[in-house]
Amino acid sequence: MLLNEPRLLEHIADADLDAVVAAAPENVTYMSGFWALPQWIRRGPQTYVVWHAPGTGRPEIVASTSTLDLVADQQPWIPKVRRYGDFPVDVGDGIADDPVGRRHAELRNLPGYADPVLALVASLGDGDLVRGRVGIDEAGFLPADMQALRACLPDVTFVPASALLRSVRAVKTSEEIERLGCVARIAERSIQASLAIASEGVSELDLACAFHKQTIADGALPVLGCIGFGERSALMNVQPSTRKLRAGEVIRFDVGGRFRHYRADIARIACLGDPPAEALRLHRALQRGVEHACGIIRPGMAAAKLFEEVMAVVRREGIAHYQRDHVGHGIGLDGYDAPSLSSSSLERLEEGMVLCVETPYYQIGRWGLQVEDMLVVRRDGAERLMDTTGDLMVVS
Amino acid sequence: MLLNEPRLLEHIADADLDAVVAAAPENVTYMSGFWALPQWIRRGPQTYVVWHAPGTGRPEIVASTSTLDLVADQQPWIPKVRRYGDFPVDVGDGIADDPVGRRHAELRNLPGYADPVLALVASLGDGDLVRGRVGIDEAGFLPADMQALRACLPDVTFVPASALLRSVRAVKTSEEIERLGCVARIAERSIQASLAIASEGVSELDLACAFHKQTIADGALPVLGCIGFGERSALMNVQPSTRKLRAGEVIRFDVGGRFRHYRADIARIACLGDPPAEALRLHRALQRGVEHACGIIRPGMAAAKLFEEVMAVVRREGIAHYQRDHVGHGIGLDGYDAPSLSSSSLERLEEGMVLCVETPYYQIGRWGLQVEDMLVVRRDGAERLMDTTGDLMVVS
Numbered sequence: 001m002l003l004n005e006p007r008l009l010e011h012i013a014d015a016d017l018d019a020v021v022a023a024a025p026e027n028v029t030y031m032s033g034f035w036a037l038p039q040w041i042r043r044g045p046q047t048y049v050v051w052h053a054p055g056t057g058r059p060e061i062v063a064s065t066s067t068l069d070l071v072a073d074q075q076p077w078i079p080k081v082r083r084y085g086d087f088p089v090d091v092g093d094g095i096a097d098d099p100v101g102r103r104h105a106e107l108r109n110l111p112g113y114a115d116p117v118l119a120l121v122a123s124l125g126d127g128d129l130v131r132g133r134v135g136i137d138e139a140g141f142l143p144a145d146m147q148a149l150r151a152c153l154p155d156v157t158f159v160p161a162s163a164l165l166r167s168v169r170a171v172k173t174s175e176e177i178e179r180l181g182c183v184a185r186i187a188e189r190s191i192q193a194s195l196a197i198a199s200e201g202v203s204e205l206d207l208a209c210a211f212h213k214q215t216i217a218d219g220a221l222p223v224l225g226c227i228g229f230g231e232r233s234a235l236m237n238v239q240p241s242t243r244k245l246r247a248g249e250v251i252r253f254d255v256g257g258r259f260r261h262y263r264a265d266i267a268r269i270a271c272l273g274d275p276p277a278e279a280l281r282l283h284r285a286l287q288r289g290v291e292h293a294c295g296i297i298r299p300g301m302a303a304a305k306l307f308e309e310v311m312a313v314v315r316r317e318g319i320a321h322y323q324r325d326h327v328g329h330g331i332g333l334d335g336y337d338a339p340s341l342s343s344s345s346l347e348r349l350e351e352g353m354v355l356c357v358e359t360p361y362y363q364i365g366r367w368g369l370q371v372e373d374m375l376v377v378r379r380d381g382a383e384r385l386m387d388t389t390g391d392l393m394v395v396s
Numbered sequence: 397m398l399l400n401e402p403r404l405l406e407h408i409a410d411a412d413l414d415a416v417v418a419a420a421p422e423n424v425t426y427m428s429g430f431w432a433l434p435q436w437i438r439r440g441p442q443t444y445v446v447w448h449a450p451g452t453g454r455p456e457i458v459a460s461t462s463t464l465d466l467v468a469d470q471q472p473w474i475p476k477v478r479r480y481g482d483f484p485v486d487v488g489d490g491i492a493d494d495p496v497g498r499r500h501a502e503l504r505n506l507p508g509y510a511d512p513v514l515a516l517v518a519s520l521g522d523g524d525l526v527r528g529r530v531g532i533d534e535a536g537f538l539p540a541d542m543q544a545l546r547a548c549l550p551d552v553t554f555v556p557a558s559a560l561l562r563s564v565r566a567v568k569t570s571e572e573i574e575r576l577g578c579v580a581r582i583a584e585r586s587i588q589a590s591l592a593i594a595s596e597g598v599s600e601l602d603l604a605c606a607f608h609k610q611t612i613a614d615g616a617l618p619v620l621g622c623i624g625f626g627e628r629s630a631l632m633n634v635q636p637s638t639r640k641l642r643a644g645e646v647i648r649f650d651v652g653g654r655f656r657h658y659r660a661d662i663a664r665i666a667c668l669g670d671p672p673a674e675a676l677r678l679h680r681a682l683q684r685g686v687e688h689a690c691g692i693i694r695p696g697m698a699a700a701k702l703f704e705e706v707m708a709v710v711r712r713e714g715i716a717h718y719q720r721d722h723v724g725h726g727i728g729l730d731g732y733d734a735p736s737l738s739s740s741s742l743e744r745l746e747e748g749m750v751l752c753v754e755t756p757y758y759q760i761g762r763w764g765l766q767v768e769d770m771l772v773v774r775r776d777g778a779e780r781l782m783d784t785t786g787d788l789m790v791v792s
Contacts, residue, residue, distance in 0.1 A: 024439060037620060037633045037635070038633075040620070041619060041620060041731060042730060042731055042732060043420060043439075043535055043536075044535065044732075066632060066633075067632075067633060069630075069631035069632050069633055069634070070631070070633050070635070072631075073631055073634070073635070073637075086721065087632070087721065088719035088720060088721070089630070089632070089758040089759070089760055090717075090757075090758065090759045090760065091759065091760045091761060092630070092759025092760060092761050092762025092763065093759075093761065093762050094627055094761040094762045095760055095761025095762075096761070097627075097761070098627045098760070098761040100627075100628070100631070101627055101630065101760040101761035102761075104631070104760055105760050105761075138538075138539045138540075139439055139440065139538060139539075140439075141539075142534075142535060143534045143535075143537075143539070143542070143556070144534075144556070146539070160539070160540070205615070209612055209613065209615075212612045212617075213609055213612055213613075216605055216608045216609055216612065216618070217605065217609075219601070219605075221608075221618060221620070222612070222617060222618060223437060224433060224436070224437060224617070231490055231493075231494045231496075231497055232496070234465075234485070234488070234497065235465035235466070235468075235469055235496065235497075235500070236462060236463075236465050236483070236485070237433045237434075237462075237463060237465055237466050238465065238469070239433070239466070239469070241469075321486075323484035324484060325482065325483065325484070334438060335437060335438055336438060336440075361486075362485040362486065363485070363486045363487065363488025363489075364485055364486065364487045364488060364491055364494070364497040364500055364501050365487060365488050365489065365490040365491025365492070365493070365494040365497035365498075365501075366488025366489050366490045366491075367488065
């Protein structure tokens with residue numbers, strides 16, 4: 001299961017909520033296992049998960065009738081579904097031999113609501129929620145729907161809950177960690193595939209194409225990433241262009257992918273031919289920062305303390321004036337899960353968190369260097385999810 | 397230019413607005429040409445475009461300091477930028493020979509604001525907008541940011557404008573049409589590449605992999621699509637699985653891609669070996685519906701009229717009880733642009749609209765059949781953006 005149910009219940013109790021409603025795609029998939037295509041590729045289509053406080057009602061999925069085929073096919077762990085809207089389909093011969101089709105037809109026979117808000121109101125009302133405190137994943141709601149919801153349930157106190165759900169998602173289950181490990185290694189292999197064609201005259205776009213093809217071959221989906229040569233590697237968000245690679249230049253990868261809905265975010269540096277001594281020296285300082293993090297990470301450590309430790313190592317090891325807002329973040333269904341590894345973070349590391357630890361350094365006009373690893377916080381320290389080291393790679 | 401500026405100004409005047417603020421990624425890119433990676437891959441990061449009514453101020457981009465490298469690299473047609481937040485980088489040797497780096501450094505020297513809302517308030521205030529009517533792309537705002545904005549500008553009347561911007565985007569410029577034509581044909585070639593490996597025993601995932609590899613090779617990015625065999629083709633949103641292809645089975649593609657930020661959405665049916673006569677008959681009715689649309693589309697036609705015409709043809713040609721909510725939609729930066737080709741639509745077709753015309757038909761347990769073409773509304777009728785016909789393809 002993706003959901004860390006004990007943690008969710010703890011958060012619901014701590015916030016004194018009678019129920020919480022997930023609406024953003026990552027929270028819907030996280031809480032229910034239901035992945036609704038339309039809301040993942042566009043903003044607007046609504047899917048909700050309603051989770052009641054213990055003893056006050058069973059969790060429910062609120063889904064458009066046009067997505068019930070996906071409910072039937074995916075069999076999410078929340079069996080209770082409330083549908084809204086119409087979507088005409090016929091039932092044909094062959095349904096007797098088609099369990100997914102049968103389940104789809106069954107779901108279509110559920111009573112339907114005119115729109116998502118009315119279905120949500122009914123779902124809350126069934127749990128007797130016509131007053132009380134309901135956590136709302138506000139980042140996933142359209143303002144007009146939120147207004148309509150308030151109008152339908154004037155005695156309910158709605159509390160913003162996107163941050164609460166983000167905090168629940170921060171500690172991963174074993175299934176989540178497995179998916180994150182897979183996608184981290186797919187991203188590593190995609191870097192290797194990309195470097196396999198690196199030579200003078202190939203373009204950033206050529207490398208991106210090789211990268212994405214490997215990602216696809218490994219069963220994942222490309223997510224836009226950064227691949228830049230030479231001075232373009234200093235652009236933090238560099239998008240692959242027709243710029244051609246020249247001897248002695250740095251190649252910066254800050255890349256990822258999506259595998260069974262889970263994201264990777266890793267960074268590696270390569271050089272075509274012998275790297276300039278200065279690049280090696282700077283890169284080594286950055287790498288030591290990440291390695292130090294891997295050495296000292298423990299459950300209970302303050303994220304801000306980890307930030308200070310990593311910054312101190314990079315400064316001591318060769319970039320005295322190194323400045324960063326953060327040295328990493330969580331990762332999961334979203335590319336930036338909690339915690340944030342920054343000086344202002346109030347979070348503490350917990351067993352089961354999956355982190356991206358990163359130390360990028362950009363010199364405009366010259367180069368960008370970066371090491372970023374994915375790891376799990378285990379009881380006795382960090383377990384890297386990577387097959388490769390963060391060494392600067394020399395391509396000949 | 398992507399932006400249809402005369403149409404934007406017309407809409408601003410019709411709605412009696414003093415300014416409009418774009419916030420959703422498709423509206424930001426559309427109005428400015430600026431594509432800000434973080435807001436396209438996650439919800440949360442904020443970028444705005446402020447467009448003042450004529451004579452009251454120049455358009456501005458409000459961007460995070462962490463995305464100024466992309467502003468420098470992309471050179472959007474709106475030159476005025478207001479930045480917020482910090483992002484430490486150094487300036488290295490080589491900047492003299494690096495125009496993008498120089499522009500990046502210049503942009504970093506602009507005065508900075510603490511957060512996106514304060515930058516937006518300053519941008520509106522510079523145009524003297526401390527009262528008046530401001531259109532807000534409400535679907536792209538976080539509720540807390542919207543609250544903060546109202547608190548900063550208590551005398552401004554904020555009017556929801558996401559629908560207005562969607563309407564502006566409905567009539568495409570020639571650059572948009574060119575991109576849409578490219579991506580439509582990339583999707584067609586990807587279907588061909590996918591069918592090239594179709595034989596007994598290959599899986600839906602194998603076909604999806606071949607599809608995506610062609611999309612990548614053609615310079616586009618995969619968007620999740622539907623590829624289903626046999627009874628799975630009847631699942632409207634079918635996601636490729638390990639299900640293996642058998643002789644005589646229908647293969648349904650409802651697929652797309654993204655090329656230079658523009659989306660495709662097309663559908664084709666194939667069959668491994670001779671198709672069942674009934675599938676051919678039903679498919680032919682669906683195809684005639686789309687062909688009829690292509691024949692009668694003209695600027696000025698009511699979208700609801702087009703819907704009725706297409707439904708009537710499909711019913712007459714072989715599916716007497718055919719039911720649909722819509723027979724297509726616009727397409728552009730979003731996969732579902734205006735207009736909607738539905739019975740309840742109040743929109744009229746206009747020259748320059750790009751439409752997906754589609755007639756899907758699903759029989760649970762049996763098969764799903766579908767034809768979907770992309771076309772441009774020209775002065776004298778529809779111009780298809782496709783290289784292939786909608787014929788049912790036989791794979792041997």
